[in-house]
Amino acid sequence: MSYALVVGNGAAGTFSSWLLAKRGWEVTLVGRGTPSTALSTGCLRSGPNLCRAEISEFLNNEKMPWASGQREGISKIGTSYRCWMSPSHSTWKEGETPKSIAVVGLDGHPSLLPRVVSAMLNGRKIKATPFTIPSQVPSDVPLTSSFRKDEAWEGLAEELQGLSAEAILLPSLVGLQDYHRLDQLEGRCGRNVLEAITPLGSPGQRLADLMLSKAAEAGVTIWDGRKVTALDVENDAAIGATVVGGMDARHISAEAVILATGGPLVDGLVLKERDVSDPLGKFRIVRSKFPLTGGYDSLNGMLINIDGRPMVNVAGAGDCLSSGSREYGSGLTEALENAYRAVRALEGT
Amino acid sequence: MRTDVLIIGGGATGAGIARDLALRGVNCLLLEMGDFCHGASGGNHGLLHSGGRYAVKDPTSASECALENAVLRSIAPFCIEDTGGLFVSLPEDDPSFADTFVGSCRKANVPFEELTAKEALRSEPELSSRVTRCLKVNDGSIDPFSLVQANVDDARSAGAKVLNHCAVTGMTVENGTVVEVEVRDRRGGIPASIVPEIVVNAAGAWVDEVAKLAGCRVPMGLDQGSMLVMDGRHCRYVVNRLRSPSNGDIIVPNHTSTILGTTSRPAGAPNDVTVSREDVDLLVRETAAMMPSLRERRTIRTYGGVRPLLGGGGRGASRSFAMLNDERVGNLISVAGGKLTTYRLMAEKVSDRVCEMLGSSSNCRTHKEALGPPANGKGDSISAVRLVRKYGRSASSVDTTDARVVCSCEQVLRSEVTAVLKAGDALTLADVMRRTRAGMGYCQGFDCALSVLEIMMEQNGIDPVPSLNEFLGERERGLEHTSGDQLRQEMLRRHVLNGVYGLGVRE
Ligand SMILES: Cc1cc2nc3c(=O)[nH]c(=O)nc-3n(C[C@H](O)[C@H](O)[C@H](O)COP(=O)(O)OP(=O)(O)OC[C@H]3O[C@@H](n4cnc5c(N)ncnc54)[C@H](O)[C@@H]3O)c2cc1C
Numbered sequence A: 001m002s003y004a005l006v007v008g009n010g011a012a013g014t015f016s017s018w019l020l021a022k023r024g025w026e027v028t029l030v031g032r033g034t035p036s037t038a039l040s041t042g043c044l045r046s047g048p049n050l051c052r053a054e055i056s057e058f059l060n061n062e063k064m065p066w067a068s069g070q071r072e073g074i075s076k077i078g079t080s081y082r083c084w085m086s087p088s089h090s091t092w093k094e095g096e097t098p099k100s101i102a103v104v105g106l107d108g109h110p111s112l113l114p115r116v117v118s119a120m121l122n123g124r125k126i127k128a129t130p131f132t133i134p135s136q137v138p139s140d141v142p143l144t145s146s147f148r149k150d151e152a153w154e155g156l157a158e159e160l161q162g163l164s165a166e167a168i169l170l171p172s173l174v175g176l177q178d179y180h181r182l183d184q185l186e187g188r189c190g191r192n193v194l195e196a197i198t199p200l201g202s203p204g205q206r207l208a209d210l211m212l213s214k215a216a217e218a219g220v221t222i223w224d225g226r227k228v229t230a231l232d233v234e235n236d237a238a239i240g241a242t243v244v245g246g247m248d249a250r251h252i253s254a255e256a257v258i259l260a261t262g263g264p265l266v267d268g269l270v271l272k273e274r275d276v277s278d279p280l281g282k283f284r285i286v287r288s289k290f291p292l293t294g295g296y297d298s299l300n301g302m303l304i305n306i307d308g309r310p311m312v313n314v315a316g317a318g319d320c321l322s323s324g325s326r327e328y329g330s331g332l333t334e335a336l337e338n339a340y341r342a343v344r345a346l347e348g349t
Numbered sequence B: 001m002r003t004d005v006l007i008i009g010g011g012a013t014g015a016g017i018a019r020d021l022a023l024r025g026v027n028c029l030l031l032e033m034g035d036f037c038h039g040a041s042g043g044n045h046g047l048l049h050s051g052g053r054y055a056v057k058d059p060t061s062a063s064e065c066a067l068e069n070a071v072l073r074s075i076a077p078f079c080i081e082d083t084g085g086l087f088v089s090l091p092e093d094d095p096s097f098a099d100t101f102v103g104s105c106r107k108a109n110v111p112f113e114e115l116t117a118k119e120a121l122r123s124e125p126e127l128s129s130r131v132t133r134c135l136k137v138n139d140g141s142i143d144p145f146s147l148v149q150a151n152v153d154d155a156r157s158a159g160a161k162v163l164n165h166c167a168v169t170g171m172t173v174e175n176g177t178v179v180e181v182e183v184r185d186r187r188g189g190i191p192a193s194i195v196p197e198i199v200v201n202a203a204g205a206w207v208d209e210v211a212k213l214a215g216c217r218v219p220m221g222l223d224q225g226s227m228l229v230m231d232g233r234h235c236r237y238v239v240n241r242l243r244s245p246s247n248g249d250i251i252v253p254n255h256t257s258t259i260l261g262t263t264s265r266p267a268g269a270p271n272d273v274t275v276s277r278e279d280v281d282l283l284v285r286e287t288a289a290m291m292p293s294l295r296e297r298r299t300i301r302t303y304g305g306v307r308p309l310l311g312g313g314g315r316g317a318s319r320s321f322a323m324l325n326d327e328r329v330g331n332l333i334s335v336a337g338g339k340l341t342t343y344r345l346m347a348e349k350v351s352d353r354v355c356e357m358l359g360s361s362s363n364c365r366t367h368k369e370a371l372g373p374p375a376n377g378k379g380d381s382i383s384a385v386r387l388v389r390k391y392g393r394s395a396s397s398v399d400t401t402d403a404r405v406v407c408s409c410e411q412v413l414r415s416e417v418t419a420v421l422k423a424g425d426a427l428t429l430a431d432v433m434r435r436t437r438a439g440m441g442y443c444q445g446f447d448c449a450l451s452v453l454e455i456m457m458e459q460n461g462i463d464p465v466p467s468l469n470e471f472l473g474e475r476e477r478g479l480e481h482t483s484g485d486q487l488r489q490e491m492l493r494r495h496v497l498n499g500v501y502g503l504g505v506r507e
């Protein structure tokens, strides 16, 4: 069995580890910190051109059903959000916009501001009415922690009883474990329950949790909260890495490596002034005017070393790769596609 | 609608004139096309000059600053931080300049005190150990937004009518007299035509454009200057370079930040405030020569302003002011130049002239009557002091029992926003920011804009998308040169606002 090291705990790192494990590799995934994946909306903006079936299988799970195709949802501030794949309560099929929406906010909590959102929707010719329900949750406490108990959901269902709109738009309230509660709520109210598209909250965290658990299920060894600080390279091949966690530093050997360390936003690439560089000091970087699109140079999935030669067994994936086409608020699909390409490159196909 | 005196421009000068005239019992109306402080009064360094900076080259302006510095400290202590100032020279600076400086300060009556290099380092530990000479002066740090608002409030209580978001767009001149003034009113408060007895043109960098409406000219040198806002306070004193005034000479601690400034280049138009990359590098390089640790600090944003300078403009131009009365239009007085520090003196001179023309004999009272409460009443909490600094006398109208915070960077209470909206002048998110500071912190409104918007919609019913875009666009303008951690913050902001919300933030 071949031994692979994957660095990075976001979409690209978890998907490539999962693919490798499925193909019989022994995989260790080292990741630390909050990945962009967890900051995202948890929806894939664009449809993949590659490995659609693998992505579906990777994301498939019991707890949170998905919907894909041309989808549309409502962002946390009431603007339109279009994507290709999302959790089922986040979006509707494009063209099937609800006739009327009740926008529900919790008093004094900024998670969803019903007046702002309703006005935005009305401006877009969607009939919407703001609705505020009493709440004691302080503005800096996330709602998920307050919506773990049955009573909280009972109370919510009661509050929503009288609403007559076709759909009810809620702030994001659920983690992965509690996703089924949205179905239950829908059953009790008899109306569509929609979750506002929310960045920097539970939807992204759900996706990151799901991805990590799928990788673990496939047999990937996960070293959480640890950082790869150096790669040992010999003759254009990586042979091992230094992994640091707290006071503990250890050396591991590897026959193949995938770098899926994310962009400068999560410190996957070093950002000095406005320039990105390689924290490992081994690989070539393509710079760009916008630090977001700069990153590792690659050839057929393999990273290029600073002498300009492609590595034999180090591939890259996700936000750490340079990409001229990446836009703000998109990149999950690209990360998954890159991961697939990286795995194929390592297998030499 | 008729008025004895129409004042055009709601910067420090215009607001000061309105207050001065109102206190003398003169009927007046002030119109400002944007928000108060839309021009240089909102785009300056916030330094209450001791006069030191101009002592050598511009002694008239230096003496004016020294006198007014003392006056403002006594009438408006709430919006002034008594930081004191240091002038420091480095080995590469011409040593004879310091001697000239000392002599000139004496002549211009600018108080100062010499410190040894060791004493200087003890009182300002982040100073470069290369400092060779240090003079201590009466510089301070002043909040122009709260200063101007206090003038507006005081003018109103004395009977003046003061409106922001009302632009003067045309004038009818008959027989050498402005007989009618045309107004575009964005807030809805006055008729489209005003019939004034006297028109005071206090339009700052726009002074020539306004004069042109009456067929006159007030030739001014327009000069752009850039500033850099650094996160956190890094010095106790205002720190100045002891050399012939040039770029990147001054460090001003202000509220929760430290502001580096300034630069000088010819401006193409009154709103040509764009800050260049070169300015940013220069400001960090030059100020870090005096305080090396500034290199490591996080830059939050940049901003610029345009100085209307007498004559040709540039560093050599006088910082004094002039009042101009074109023979062709007898009832139009234009005033420009000067400093924020000397706004009251300018207002006094203009008001004297206006009263003379109106045949009124009442005297100026603005140097004697307080503009607001005394500073940091002993024993007050930090939050109470902060409120007084921002709102002066109106601080008491904020309900502090409601502890909900809308802007966590600047610790702005929800009830501050409510109080500001109730006062009626704030029409946009940026208007609320200038008054409350919500959005001025390191997240630049990313966190609080929506919550402020929600409150505004509740109270004023404003249109959300244009309001947000206008605000975020304005914030964005100062962020194009961000780097390091602040750039990361900016990327996150764009992921959310541009990418997810699809708002029209510029690329
Ligand atoms: C606010 C926001 C909203 C977004 N919304 C969307 C959206 O709606 N749809 C969409 O498709 N995309 C969206 N994106 C983009 C998307 O999240 C990213 O493109 C994608 O998550 C990148 O995945 P990744 O695996 O490459 O990197 P990441 O998810 O960032 O993962 C990289 C991880 O590696 C870790 N790491 C780095 N260096 C090391 C090291 N040396 N050792 C160990 N670990 C290391 C990092 O800490 C990080 O946790 C959004 C992004 C943001 C920020």
Ligand SMILES: Cc1cc2nc3c(=O)[nH]c(=O)nc-3n(C[C@H](O)[C@H](O)[C@H](O)COP(=O)(O)OP(=O)(O)OC[C@H]3O[C@@H](n4cnc5c(N)ncnc54)[C@H](O)[C@@H]3O)c2cc1C
Residues within 6 Å of the ligand: B008, B009, B010, B011, B012, B013, B014, B031, B032, B033, B034, B035, B036, B037, B038, B039, B040, B041, B042, B043, B044, B045, B046, B047, B048, B049, B166, B167, B168, B169, B202, B203, B204, B205, B206, B210, B223, B224, B225, B226, B262, B304, B305, B306, B307, B336, B337, B338, B339, B340, B341, B342
């Ligand atoms: C970069 C820079 C740094 C500075 N630093 C300092 C400092 O540290 N200390 C100091 O004391 N001074 C400083 N100054 C100088 C100081 O800012 C100005 O002297 C002062 O603010 C001028 O105030 P004002 O009211 O005359 O002009 P402004 O503040 O420019 O006011 C003019 C107003 O007229 C309005 N207006 C224009 N046309 C019309 C119209 N048609 N109808 C209605 N309204 C109109 C404008 O919107 C504007 O608000 C600095 C200036 C600059 C540019």
